Amino acid sequence: MSDRRLPKEIELSIDRSLAKPTRIHKVATPSASQLWIKREDELSSGISGGKVRKYASLIPYLKQNGIDLVGMIGGPNSNNLVGLAQLLKENQISPFAFVREAAAPNIHGNALLLAMLLSEEERMLIPRDKWDAVEKIASEVLQQRESRGQHTHLLREGCFGVPALLGSLTLAEDILRNESELGRAFDRIYIDCGTGLSAIGLVLGLQMLLGEAAIEREIVITLIAETEARFLEKLNSIKMQLHALYPIAAYKQANLRFLKPVLSPRFGSVNKSLFQSCCNVARESGMLMDPTYSAKHFATALQDQASAKAPLLSLFVFNGSALGLMGFQDQIARSSMEGI
Numbered sequence: 001m002s003d004r005r006l007p008k009e010i011e012l013s014i015d016r017s018l019a020k021p022t023r024i025h026k027v028a029t030p031s032a033s034q035l036w037i038k039r040e041d042e043l044s045s046g047i048s049g050g051k052v053r054k055y056a057s058l059i060p061y062l063k064q065n066g067i068d069l070v071g072m073i074g075g076p077n078s079n080n081l082v083g084l085a086q087l088l089k090e091n092q093i094s095p096f097a098f099v100r101e102a103a104a105p106n107i108h109g110n111a112l113l114l115a116m117l118l119s120e121e122e123r124m125l126i127p128r129d130k131w132d133a134v135e136k137i138a139s140e141v142l143q144q145r146e147s148r149g150q151h152t153h154l155l156r157e158g159c160f161g162v163p164a165l166l167g168s169l170t171l172a173e174d175i176l177r178n179e180s181e182l183g184r185a186f187d188r189i190y191i192d193c194g195t196g197l198s199a200i201g202l203v204l205g206l207q208m209l210l211g212e213a214a215i216e217r218e219i220v221i222t223l224i225a226e227t228e229a230r231f232l233e234k235l236n237s238i239k240m241q242l243h244a245l246y247p248i249a250a251y252k253q254a255n256l257r258f259l260k261p262v263l264s265p266r267f268g269s270v271n272k273s274l275f276q277s278c279c280n281v282a283r284e285s286g287m288l289m290d291p292t293y294s295a296k297h298f299a300t301a302l303q304d305q306a307s308a309k310a311p312l313l314s315l316f317v318f319n320g321s322a323l324g325l326m327g328f329q330d331q332i333a334r335s336s337m338e339g340i
């Protein structure tokens with residue numbers, strides 16, 4: 001189990017001061033004896049964990065291409081908009097956010113952070129009935145800016161695309177480093193899926209670094225916001241794009257399994273059991289998990305791990321950020337006072 005590194009061509013596209021190593025430790029939950037956790041949440045204090053890996057290649061890409069205005073698309077509670085706005089500003093690239101109008105006016109959680117980060121001139125609210133046309137509306141706005149001499153770039157929701165994928169490949173590399181320090185390989189890795197880019201980065205990264213041996217690790221994907229069919233379609237399409245640019249490895253079959261969240265499965269939905277689960281995880285394991293992704297993912301992985309016939313050494317990728325709790329303070333306060 002020697003350390004394996006990504007090919008040089010890809011390495012050159014990644015800012016390593018962003019895609020840093022993260023630690024792993026055993027999960028303290030008594031029922032999860034063979035479960036380890038990868039603290040991707042520790043990559044940043046203000047950006048949701050795995051997103052930092054995407055930005056580690058996306059920001060250099062934007063700079064190399066002389067982009068000075070970036071269009072970004074997302075819902076009012078998007079972790080991606082909040083994270084990207086921070087790093088774009090830090091790098092003196094102007095963000096312009098196309099934000100889906102909220103069902104109810106709200107100025108808490110990520111919507112509040114976004115309002116802090118972006119001025120009125122840096123965002124446009126898109127009415128819910130126009131949301132299907134958001135990419136078209138966004139391209140038109142950016143086109144106008146181009147005609148005024150700005151260099152613009154429009155990112156798809158969640159930054160889906162090869163420029164952000166390259167940074168996501170570093171997760172696989174860092175897991176192999178963790179394994180090498182631990183002296184054992186994981187049988188199984190649990191990861192969550194929004195647009196799927198982080199999970200796709202893990203799958204392709206392991207294939208790139210391990211070749212055929214990648215199949216020895218089962219990757220279990222909690223489908224927070226995607227279907228299995230859509231995920232596989234996206235995996236295939238981005239694999240072909242990556243292969244055309246970097247014909248490095250012959251990507252082999254991966255060992256994938258998909259799970260639906262066991263708590264409040266519809267994306268963005270929340271309920272009492274979910275908030276209670278957030279409180280339980282905090283009390284049992286000392287981890288502050290956001291309800292939208294991480295707490296659903298964790299409950300799902302724990303249940304799956306408990307049903308394994310043989311004990312398997314597993315790794316749970318904690319992609320989240322405690323900041324994700326901000327939008328739900330009232331509900332969580334109620335849950336924690338109900339004497340759980």
Ligand SMILES: *Cc1c(COP(=O)(O)O)cnc(C)c1O
Nearest residue numbers: 048079194195196197198293320
């Ligand atoms: C964005 C996000 C994800 C999903 O990432 P994708 O690459 O879009 O699948 C998962 N967990 C958390 C906490 C996130 O913020």
